[in-house]
Amino acid sequence: MSQHPDINTNVDATSLTDDQKSLDTNATSGNEVAPDGNKHIRIVNTFMKRRTHMNKNAELALTAPEFAHYLVNNSFGDGNLEGIDDLRALFAELPNGSEAPLTLEIGFGLGDSFIEMAAAEPSRNFVGIEVHEPGIGKCAYMAGTQNLSNVRIINGDAIQLLKQLPENHIDRIQLYFPDPWQKKRHHKRRFVSPERMAIVTRSLKQGGWFHTATDWEHYAFWMVEVLDGFVGLSNQAGAGNFTSRPDFRPMTKFERRGLASGHGVWDLIYLKD
Numbered sequence: 001m002s003q004h005p006d007i008n009t010n011v012d013a014t015s016l017t018d019d020q021k022s023l024d025t026n027a028t029s030g031n032e033v034a035p036d037g038n039k040h041i042r043i044v045n046t047f048m049k050r051r052t053h054m055n056k057n058a059e060l061a062l063t064a065p066e067f068a069h070y071l072v073n074n075s076f077g078d079g080n081l082e083g084i085d086d087l088r089a090l091f092a093e094l095p096n097g098s099e100a101p102l103t104l105e106i107g108f109g110l111g112d113s114f115i116e117m118a119a120a121e122p123s124r125n126f127v128g129i130e131v132h133e134p135g136i137g138k139c140a141y142m143a144g145t146q147n148l149s150n151v152r153i154i155n156g157d158a159i160q161l162l163k164q165l166p167e168n169h170i171d172r173i174q175l176y177f178p179d180p181w182q183k184k185r186h187h188k189r190r191f192v193s194p195e196r197m198a199i200v201t202r203s204l205k206q207g208g209w210f211h212t213a214t215d216w217e218h219y220a221f222w223m224v225e226v227l228d229g230f231v232g233l234s235n236q237a238g239a240g241n242f243t244s245r246p247d248f249r250p251m252t253k254f255e256r257r258g259l260a261s262g263h264g265v266w267d268l269i270y271l272k273d
């Protein structure tokens with residue numbers, strides 16, 4: 001595989017920029033008080049909360065009691081993740097139980113492809129996490145109208161959530177079409193980074209997988225460089241290679257948008273050793 005012309009200097013862990021080195025992976029959102037009690041550290045998030053229109057169905061799902069069981073925490077405003085430290089327990093009283101294979105989707109957007117996957121695999125449990133309220137509402141609405149019993153939805157930052165979960169907890173983590181953060185000064189916000197992948201890998205079960213896809217070429221080559229270099233993960237397609245788009249991954253909204261703009265699509269699947 002040919003390397004992207006300007007990728008190596010960006011992702012080699014030994015040549016991280018000062019900004020990348022100072023990425024505080026213990027941090028979550030907003031400003032935190034430093035140990036000396038005086039300084040405020042700027043926290044680097046992978047998302048920017050957008051204000052977009054909430055349609056009636058999404059609003060209904062966020063407020064009506066018949067959808068409430070899909071919503072693990074407060075769905076309006078910043079998600080409060082306090083006490084969410086076991087995703088399996090969310091399914092203990094449901095038909096699949098807590099030991100069924102567990103998928104976590106990070107940043108499901110409006111949730112269409114997430115819900116399609118959950119409906120296609122009823123014996124697997126699916127947890128989705130998003131920060132975008134209209135998306136959380138729409139996703140809960142679709143889960144409710146299809147009466148799915150294998151879905152739970154969390155409002156909040158996936159990095160914070162993952163840090164609260166036990167090790168070896170999740171069978172599959174999927175991250176489809178994450179924000180590409182194209183400008184070089186924003187690269188530290190990219191979800192796929194050595195620091196964030198350490199957090200993702202910790203919560204994966206041995207033999208579990210991390211599946212990602214992007215329609216941004218630069219990010220695709222960045223991802224393969226970061227992930228191939230990550231000890232503890234093995235590229236299912238062989239080092240340096242992308243995976244063909246698997247049949248089980250439905251087309252997502254952002255993928256459709258990318259294809260319409262003439263972008264390609266790159267999938268990557270990594271197994272935890």
Ligand SMILES: C[S@@+](CC[C@H](N)C(=O)[O-])C[C@H]1O[C@@H](n2cnc3c(N)ncnc32)[C@H](O)[C@@H]1O
Binds near residue numbers: 110176178252
């Ligand atoms: C470009 S959109 C892609 C949405 C969807 N996966 C798709 O392909 O249509 C990326 C989504 O990830 C969400 N996101 C980014 N960082 C996140 C984080 N740390 N935790 C939860 N959601 C996040 C954003 O809010 C946004 O909705």
